Amino acid sequence: xxxxxxxxxxxxxxxxxxxxxxxxxxxxxxxxxxxxxxxxxxxxxxxxxxxxxxxxxxxxxxxxxxxxxxxxxxxxxxxxxxxxxxxxxxxxxxxxxxxxxxxxxxxxxxxxxxxxxxxxxxxxxxxxxxxxxxxxxxxxxxxxxxxxxxxxxxxxxxxxxxxxxxxxxxxxxxxxxxxxxxxxxxxxxxxxxxxxxxxxxxxxxxxxxxxxxxxxxxxxxxxxxxxxxxxxxxxxxxxxxxxxxxxxxxxxxxxxxxxxxxxxxxxxxxxxxxxxxxxxxxxxxxxxxxxxxxxxxxxxxxxxxxxxxxxxxxxxxxxxxxxxxxxxxxxxxxxxxxxxxxxxxxxxxxxxxxxxxxxxxxxxxxxxxxxxxxxxxxxxxxxxxxxxxxxxxxxxxxxxxxxxxxxxxxxxxxxxxxxxxxxxxxxxxxxxxxxxxxxxxxxxxxxxxxxxxxxxxxxxxx
Amino acid sequence: xxxxxxxxxxxxxxxxxxxxxxxxxxxxxxxxxxxxxxxxxxxxxxxxxxxxxxxxxxxxxxxxxxxxxxxxxxxxxxxxxxxxxxxxxxxxxxxxxxxxxxxxxxxxxxxxxxxxxxxxxxxxxxxxxxxxxxxxxxxxxxxxxxxxxxxxxxxxxxxxxxxxxxxxxxxxxxxxxxxxxxxxxxxxxxxxxxxxxxxxxxxxxxxxxxxxxxxxxxxxxxxxxxxxxxxxxxxxxxxxxxxxxxxxxxxxxxxxxxxxxxxxxxxxxxxxxxxxxxxxxxxxxxxxxxxxxxxxxxxxxxxxxxxxxxxxxxxxxxxxxxxxxxxxxxxxxxxxxxxxxxxxxxxxxxxxxxxxxxxxxxxxxxxxxxxxxxxxxxxxxxxxxxxxxxxxxxxxxxxxxxxxxxxxxxxxxxxxxxxxxxxx
Numbered sequence: 001x002x003x004x005x006x007x008x009x010x011x012x013x014x015x016x017x018x019x020x021x022x023x024x025x026x027x028x029x030x031x032x033x034x035x036x037x038x039x040x041x042x043x044x045x046x047x048x049x050x051x052x053x054x055x056x057x058x059x060x061x062x063x064x065x066x067x068x069x070x071x072x073x074x075x076x077x078x079x080x081x082x083x084x085x086x087x088x089x090x091x092x093x094x095x096x097x098x099x100x101x102x103x104x105x106x107x108x109x110x111x112x113x114x115x116x117x118x119x120x121x122x123x124x125x126x127x128x129x130x131x132x133x134x135x136x137x138x139x140x141x142x143x144x145x146x147x148x149x150x151x152x153x154x155x156x157x158x159x160x161x162x163x164x165x166x167x168x169x170x171x172x173x174x175x176x177x178x179x180x181x182x183x184x185x186x187x188x189x190x191x192x193x194x195x196x197x198x199x200x201x202x203x204x205x206x207x208x209x210x211x212x213x214x215x216x217x218x219x220x221x222x223x224x225x226x227x228x229x230x231x232x233x234x235x236x237x238x239x240x241x242x243x244x245x246x247x248x249x250x251x252x253x254x255x256x257x258x259x260x261x262x263x264x265x266x267x268x269x270x271x272x273x274x275x276x277x278x279x280x281x282x283x284x285x286x287x288x289x290x291x292x293x294x295x296x297x298x299x300x301x302x303x304x305x306x307x308x309x310x311x312x313x314x315x316x317x318x319x320x321x322x323x324x325x326x327x328x329x330x331x332x333x334x335x336x337x338x339x340x341x342x343x344x345x346x347x348x349x350x351x352x353x354x355x356x357x358x359x360x361x362x363x364x365x366x367x368x369x370x371x372x373x374x375x376x377x378x379x380x381x382x383x384x385x386x387x388x389x390x391x392x393x394x395x396x397x398x399x400x401x402x403x404x405x406x407x408x409x410x411x412x413x414x415x416x417x418x419x420x421x422x423x424x425x426x427x428x429x430x431x432x433x434x435x436x437x438x439x440x441x442x443x444x445x446x447x448x449x450x451x452x453x454x455x456x457x458x459x460x461x462x
Numbered sequence: 463x464x465x466x467x468x469x470x471x472x473x474x475x476x477x478x479x480x481x482x483x484x485x486x487x488x489x490x491x492x493x494x495x496x497x498x499x500x501x502x503x504x505x506x507x508x509x510x511x512x513x514x515x516x517x518x519x520x521x522x523x524x525x526x527x528x529x530x531x532x533x534x535x536x537x538x539x540x541x542x543x544x545x546x547x548x549x550x551x552x553x554x555x556x557x558x559x560x561x562x563x564x565x566x567x568x569x570x571x572x573x574x575x576x577x578x579x580x581x582x583x584x585x586x587x588x589x590x591x592x593x594x595x596x597x598x599x600x601x602x603x604x605x606x607x608x609x610x611x612x613x614x615x616x617x618x619x620x621x622x623x624x625x626x627x628x629x630x631x632x633x634x635x636x637x638x639x640x641x642x643x644x645x646x647x648x649x650x651x652x653x654x655x656x657x658x659x660x661x662x663x664x665x666x667x668x669x670x671x672x673x674x675x676x677x678x679x680x681x682x683x684x685x686x687x688x689x690x691x692x693x694x695x696x697x698x699x700x701x702x703x704x705x706x707x708x709x710x711x712x713x714x715x716x717x718x719x720x721x722x723x724x725x726x727x728x729x730x731x732x733x734x735x736x737x738x739x740x741x742x743x744x745x746x747x748x749x750x751x752x753x754x755x756x757x758x759x760x761x762x763x764x765x766x767x768x769x770x771x772x773x774x775x776x777x778x779x780x781x782x783x784x785x786x787x788x789x790x791x792x793x794x795x796x797x798x799x800x801x802x803x804x805x806x807x808x809x810x811x812x813x814x815x816x817x818x819x820x821x822x823x824x825x826x827x828x829x830x831x832x833x834x835x836x837x838x839x840x841x842x843x844x845x846x847x848x849x850x851x852x853x854x855x856x857x858x859x860x861x862x863x864x865x866x867x868x869x870x871x872x873x874x875x876x877x878x879x880x881x882x883x884x885x886x
Contacts, residue, residue: 326501
């Protein structure tokens with residue numbers, strides 16, 4: 001049976017267990033003089049029975065489905081003669097897909113070597129057997145555990161407490177998913193990064209000034225060594241982020257100030273949602289706008305005034321990224337400005353300061369730490385932004401500060417290296433993970449600092 | 463006394479400058495808002511201006527003679543032979559008849575006026591209606607994508623370069639006789655991707671997005687709500703809870719592409735899940751949207767007044783009963799609003815899906831969670847990267863479809879908030 005159908009069937013069984021469980025508790029309560037002689041309400045007995053029936057079976061099902069493929073694969077590869085055991089990950093996946101193709105009938109067995117045909121036969125058998133065993137085991141566990149749970153219903157059993165304890169554990173586990181995600185991120189980048197540094201020296205990566213990850217097809221080819229210096233990528237990222245912040249910081253901040261201090265209610269209630277609309281537009285749309293409208297416009301404009309500009313300039317990507325970040329900056333600064341106590345504002349105005357003087361000399365300094373925190377968050381957003389730069393910035397890793405030239409960024413390189421076929425033992429693929437690790441660490445640092453500043457600042461006025 | 467007057471005088475004299483500064487500062491604010499709104503308006507007009515033509519298709523009406531000799535058929539009654547017959551020749555002949563000025567040497571140029579898929583349309587029609595063999599029928603076919611963009615952008619030199627002057631004259635002639643017409647592009651909404659822009663549609667991407675969103679919703683909403691309940695109601699104040707909270711706040715700010723790396727390394731490499739499928743896309747987007755949903759659900763739980771809890775506890779409800787029977791129903795509208803906004807974010811997300819292979823060229827509309835699929839934003843990305851102008855206008859049209867979905871989701875969230883959320 002397919003895992004999805006089995007999942008539905010198990011849930012159905014659990015529902016049946018619920019009905020039977022609550023019915024049994026009622027039956028048991030009858031001779032005692034009614035439901036009020038039960039320790040818990042009948043529904044709780046039902047839920048308890050359903051948990052007994054469903055949870056262990058679903059856990060088994062999940063584990064089986066997760067590891068089935070890998071197990072079968074290792075058994076199948078184990079039957080191959082030693083000469084055919086693949087050396088590299090690339091060959092292994094090629095061999096496996098060959099075996100798989102023979103097994104599902106899209107490749108006639110006569111076309112391949114005999115051991116492969118045999119392995120394919122074995123694969124087919126194992127796949128069928130695995131499905132049968134899985135179905136049998138899951139259903140047996142569901143029925144058996146459900147039955148035990150049902151039999152053990154007693155009037156004095158405190159089903160409510162048990163159910164609530166299990167629910168509480170479930171809630172805790174759900175909260176733990178966030179931690180698991182972080183752990184998953186760290187693990188997924190750390191191992192590949194370590195493997196990357198086994199192939200590429202540490203210093204070359206951090207201080208090298210040239211980036212060209214193309215690896216040669218043959219090892220003796222001229223220029224077969226790829227260059228993995230991340231300096232041009234980081235300067236490119238910083239250049240584009242800098243341009244973006246040059247737009248977003250003043251525009252976002254000033255519009256937040258205007259909206260919170262000057263605008264009347266009607267203006268605010270129309271302009272604010274419009275600004276938030278900018279935040280809701282998917283980044284791929286900004287990328288489209290940057291690549292097909294802003295970039296040609298800039299290069300036309302530049303050539304009209306006699307300056308040479310690349311068709312994929314850092315300026316175009318930075319400008320559009322700035323527009324994207326405006327609502328982010330403005331809503332964060334808005335929060336911070338509104339958090340400044342009204343007494344400060346009133347005090348300044350009472351001394352005869354104009355509104356702008358109050359803003360510039362009293363509120364802004366008071367809100368400054370919070371605003372800085374918000375700007376740092378915006379910078380981290382800009383560094384991690386992917387689609388705009390993938391579509392509008394180029395691939396050439398130039399070490400330049402000229403915004404009219406093409407630069408590339410960390411995120412662009414991660415996407416370029418990982419889209420398409422990958423070999424998980426080449427420095428090229430591993431480099432993407434190393435870059436990902438750097439990106440994760442730098443944005444994490446920025447976020448931690450920014451969140452600390454913002455929180456500390458909030459406490460100050462609470 | 464003189465001191466006093468001079469001070470007042472000083473203030474009065476400075477007033478003009480100070481008011482000027484005040485006005486200037488206010489103007490800066492207005493300019494800033496104007497810049498932001500101008501950017502918004504430019505973006506929308508640009509997309510609509512580039513893309514509205516994507517919702518139009520160009521058809522060409524021909525009188526096709528299904529002549530067995532022209533189709534190299536020995537036996538027109540044999541379905542097997544009919545299947546293999548030449549269907550381009552009758553089409554080209556029909557175009558030639560519609561254009562008296564064309565000669566025998568213009569076959570190639572004539573063929574390039576009709577869509578490459580028109581011959582298979584003709585074949586399917588003839589297989590379905592074998593009695594048409596040998597007759598002449600008036601049928602409509604999609605025009606070639608070069609004709610399509612030429613007709614839709616009449617007068618714009620950039621869109622006519624792929625047609626020769628003679629072809630342009632022919633198309634103008636056919637258009638004047640209303641044999642070439644533009645109409646609503648139903649193909650765009652009823653087919654998957656294609657190498658031919660005229661046959662390319664967003665249905666595959668929409669279904670792919672839908673499947674991915676189903677997975678995301680089914681996983682992210684319950685997990686997010688449960689996590690929020692735990693953190694707000696049950697978590698003891700200790701180091702572990704603090705750690706979880708810091709984690710969630712940081713995850714909310716981790717670049718989305720990092721989640722793509724996670725999906726690639728964990729789901730695809732470690733668990734051996736297939737690439738390009740909605741299940742993996744949904745899992746990755748679940749992890750990405752969870753922090754948003756948790757944070758907004760916690761805010762919703764917080765806004766339920768303590769009096770409700772105390773009343774429930776007062777009549778003997780257990781902590782879990784208080785939460786499940788009273789707090790959760792009251793907080794649900796707020797949770798739903800936050801989740802819809804999180805889902806809208808996930809729907810527009812592209813970068814992590816590129817890394818898990820949802821960027822493949824897929825013609826078939828996916829039918830299940832384990833079918834190779836792509837999603838709307840990725841489809842936009844794929845078309846936007848094409849050098850063909852016809853694909854660019856379809857990318858814009860796809861953006862409009864995507865934005866329509868996003869806006870209706872946001873409208874739903876706003877409506878829910880207005881309708882269901884209670885202020886205490």
